[in-house]
Amino acid sequence: MARRPELAALPVALLAPDEIRRLWQVSPLGRHAGVRPGMTVSQAIGLCPALKLCEPDPVHYDEQCSRLLAALVRVSPVVEPAELGRVFVGMDGLERLYGAPEQVIAAITDAVRKLADDVEAQDPLAPFPGRTPYAAPRIGWGRGKFVAWVAASQAKPGGTVGVQAGEEQRFLSTQPLATLPLDPDTHRRMRQLGLKTLGHVAALPEAALVAQFGRAGRRLWRLAAGQIAEPVRGRVAPEPITAALTFFSPVGERELLVHALGQLIERALGDPRRVGWRVQVVRARAELEHGASWLVAATLKDPAASRTRRHAPDGGARSRALPGRSSCGSSGRCCHTSSRSNHGPASPSAATP
Numbered sequence: 495m496a497r498r499p500e501l502a503a504l505p506v507a508l509l510a511p512d513e514i515r516r517l518w519q520v521s522p523l524g525r526h527a528g529v530r531p532g533m534t535v536s537q538a539i540g541l542c543p544a545l546k547l548c549e550p551d552p553v554h555y556d557e558q559c560s561r562l563l564a565a566l567v568r569v570s571p572v573v574e575p576a577e578l579g580r581v582f583v584g585m586d587g588l589e590r591l592y593g594a595p596e597q598v599i600a601a602i603t604d605a606v607r608k609l610a611d612d613v614e615a616q617d618p619l620a621p622f623p624g625r626t627p628y629a630a631p632r633i634g635w636g637r638g639k640f641v642a643w644v645a646a647s648q649a650k651p652g653g654t655v656g657v658q659a660g661e662e663q664r665f666l667s668t669q670p671l672a673t674l675p676l677d678p679d680t681h682r683r684m685r686q687l688g689l690k691t692l693g694h695v696a697a698l699p700e701a702a703l704v705a706q707f708g709r710a711g712r713r714l715w716r717l718a719a720g721q722i723a724e725p726v727r728g729r730v731a732p733e734p735i736t737a738a739l740t741f742f743s744p745v746g747e748r749e750l751l752v753h754a755l756g757q758l759i760e761r762a763l764g765d766p767r768r769v770g771w772r773v774q775v776v777r778a779r780a781e782l783e784h785g786a787s788w789l790v791a792a793t794l795k796d797p798a799a800s801r802t803r804r805h806a807p808d809g810g811a812r813s814r815a816l817p818g819r820s821s822c823g824s825s826g827r828c829c830h831t832s833s834r835s836n837h838g839p840a841s842p843s844a845a846t847p
Contacts, residue, residue, distance in 0.1 A: 504546050505529065507538060511550040511788065518550060553779045553787035565609040569601050572728035574639075580646075582639050584726035599635055599654055606631050637662060638723030644673055662720030667693030674714055680707060692718040735768055737761040744783055751780075 505524035507517045515535045527542035538545055555578060562581065566573045572584030585598050592598045634645025636657030644666065645655040657665045666673075669692045671684055683706070689695050695703070695718035703711035716722045737758040745751060755778060763773070779789040 498548075501546055501548075505542050505544055506546045506548060508548050509535075509550055511552045549782075549784065549786035551785060551787045552789040553781060556779070556789060561609060562606070565605045566602065569598075569605050572726050574726045574728060576639075576643075580643065582642065582726045584728065585635065586725075595635055595656065599633060599656070603631070603633060603654070636665075637720075639726060640717055640722060640724065641666070641720060644669055647673075663696060666718060666720050667691065667696065671695070674717060676714070680710070680714075683707075696720075733767070735762050735765045737765075 501521075503523075504521075505527055506521040507524050507529060508519040510516045510518040517529065517531050517533050517535070517538055520529050520531055524538075524542060524545055527545070529538045529542050529545060533541075535547065559575065559578075563573055563575060566581060566583055570583045570585065570588055572586075574582040574584075576582060583602060585595065588598045588601075589595070592601050630651035632646045632649040632651060633654040634642050634647070634649055634656070635654070636642045636645050637659055641657050641662050645657050649655040671690055671692065671694075672681065673692060674695070676684070684695070687706075689698075695715060698715070700712065700715045703715045705711075707714065713722070739754055739758055741754075745754075758778075759776075762768070773794065775791060775793050777789065777791040779787060781787050
C-alpha cells in the first residue's frame with residue numbers, strides 16, 4: 495500500500511509468496527468484507543468480488559527489513575526480528591542512556607521516523623509523504639515479549655501502548671482468546687469450554703489446564719496470567735557475500751535460471767572474504783516482471799567450505815525456488831547471497847513495520 499497509494503480506497507489482499515494461491519495479508523476494507531489471511535483466492539473472491547489481488551515482493555520486504563533493523567540497532571544493541579512486520583527491541587539497561595521507559599520508546603520512535611524521512615528523501619518518485627512502511631509504526635512495551643506484542647497490537651498506527659510492571663495480568667485479562675498462540679484444535683476446545691478471553695483462562699486453576707492440554711496448557715495459562723516474561727534475544731548479523739547477475743531481457747527457462755544460480759554460487763564461494771570461513775546460509779532472490787519477486791533461503795545442517803558440499807544441499811532448494819507459473823519470468827537482477835559463519839546458524843530474518 496505504501497508503494498501503491500491508489501489502492502488505499504479498495505479492498506486489497508497480498509498473495510502468499512509460495513505456489514499455493516492463498517492470501518497472506520488483507521487490508522482493513524478486505525477484512526470488513528469477511529476476507530481473512532489463509533483463504534484461497536476462490537474463497538476470497540466469492541466473499542468480495544471487488545477484491546484486488548497483489549503479487550508479493552519478498553525482495554522489497556527483505557530490503558525494508560534490513561533498513562529497519564539497522565535503525566533499531568542504533569538505539570539498542572539487542573534487536574530480535576520475529577517475523578514480517580514484528581521486531582522486538584530489548585530495553586534492559588537503556589534507562590542509563592535515555593531515562594524512563596517512555597523516553598526509550600521516544601528514542602525508538604524517533605529512529606523509525608527518521609528512517610521514514612530518509613527513505614522519502616532518497617525516493618524522488620514518492621509523491622505521497624508519510625506513505626513509507628515506517629511512517630506509522632505500532633509500538634508496544636512491557637515486561638516480556640508476549641506482553642509487548644499484545645500491547646503493540648492494541649496501538650493505533652503511529653501510536654504507543656505501554657504496560658507498567660505489575661499490570662500485566664490486568665491488561666491481558668480483556669484480550670480475546672485468539673491472542674494466545676493456539677493451534678486450531680486447541681482454540682476450538684477452549685471455546686467449547688466457554689473460554690473467550692485471557693482473563694477466563696487465567697481464572698482457571700493452572701492444574702486444570704495442564705490436565706486438559708498437557709505441557710502446552712501450562713505455558714498457555716502462564717502467558718494468559720502474565721507470568722511469562724521471555725527476554726529479547728539479539729542476533730549477530732554475519733557479513734554477507736553477494737553475487738549478482740543482470741538479464742537484459744526477461745528469462746523464464748528453468749534450466750537457464752538454474753545454470754545462472756550455479757554460476758553465482760561459484761562466484762560467491764570464490765570471493766577472497768570467504769577464505770577461512772564456512773558457509774552456513776544461502777539466500778537466492780530475483781526480481782520478476784510486474785514488480786514481483788521471489789526469495790528463498792537454505793540453511794546447511796553443517797557449515798561447509800567446499801564447492802562439492804555446497805552444491806549438493808542447494809540443488810533441491812534452487813529447483814523449488816524457481817518460479818513455477820509461466821506468467822512469471824525473471825527480469826532485471828538475479829542475485830545470490832552466501833552468508834558466512836563459523837558459529838552455527840546465522841539465517842537472516844525479515845521484518846517491516
